[in-house]
Amino acid sequence: MPLTAAPGGTAVSKLRFQISISLDGFVAGPEQSTKNPLGIGGEDLHQWVVPLAAWRGPHGLEGGEVNESSAVIEETLAGVGATIMGRNMFGGHPGPWSGERPWKGWWGDTPPFHHPVFVLTHHPRPPLQLQGGTTFTFVTDGIVSALEQARRAAGGNDVSLAGGASAAQQYLRAGLVDEMELHLVPILLGAGERLFEGVRSLEGLRPVRTIAAARVTHLKFART
């Protein structure tokens, strides 16, 4: 099964990555913990999206604003059939999974994904099926395997790379990201996790669209 293109050259099942990033390049603040998963100041990266109707709806909340960012959110959520995330984003204590009450992610019993999610980890664990169509499959044999499994599970739809920074860096360095959307937030965090730490090339990703919204600038990159 081809990874990025059908025989005729048409791109199929793209790997799409979107993330909110501060003006000084951080995607999470310092001192991340179970109580403060985004680190000090990290919540400020998401103040542009939480009030939007386009974000609230998929999270089971009513109402909300509509602005220039709404179409961007709708675009990033549409046509996604599977998600990949790193162990740090899935959360829980590092190391082997605890046997008695294993961590089930940050999102409660009905996570907002509603499709198969593949979690990169060094520690094997049986799949976890939650409500609303979300299953978590734990992949221990690397990023290429996770992408292959996610593409199969997506059934012709795209695969979303949810983060965090380490997972994103691995896929970016491998040149496997087909589309990247940076939500550039005009704040400084000063410390924390840098998105592009150890990434020295965009590997053919080029800017294709920029949208200046009220509280954020959306910078979309793709292979062109």
Place this chain on the structure above:
Amino acid sequence: MPLTAAPGGTAVSKLRFQISISLDGFVAGPEQSTKNPLGIGGEDLHQWVVPLAAWRGPHGLEGGEVNESSAVIEETLAGVGATIMGRNMFGGHPGPWSGERPWKGWWGDTPPFHHPVFVLTHHPRPPLQLQGGTTFTFVTDGIVSALEQARRAAGGNDVSLAGGASAAQQYLRAGLVDEMELHLVPILLGAGERLFEGVRSLEGLRPVRTIAAARVTHLKFART
């Protein structure tokens, strides 16, 4: 003489700062040297501006392109009566100035400033008068003194903070920058000088205008 505002509250003689910055936050690449003043890859930060007629004209060159960036360049050059820069940007070997053939800057006998320039340095040196109205005054008693001298010399016009990173960081940390324009270039440099190293707050600067141009995104911040 008031530093930032006239008695009626009208802002006078703003300190304006503009700089090209990579997607990963660098304003110069690694291994800066006299032969390679912007460091490895650093020239790529300026590929968006060099072809523009709005840049070529003030540098004594004919022709050039006109695009969405042209008005931005014209705006940043207009109404500037004096410039401040750091010793590293002025160039020459670190330490005391050599007596015999002291360094005269990167810009030849007719620099493109055409107004008084104040260079932050720890090493005293008499003023240097070059052709076309550019004088370099070497300021050894700190950033506030340089700003006061530049404002007096600007005669009611604004003061431009030309860089480099260290000078910019000092003025940003002191909350003395009134306007900041970032020219965000969609490349990674991977290493070098970070604009926001050691800067933990925008000190009241807020986004006021974003322009998506062909090879760059212009992000303007001001006190609002």
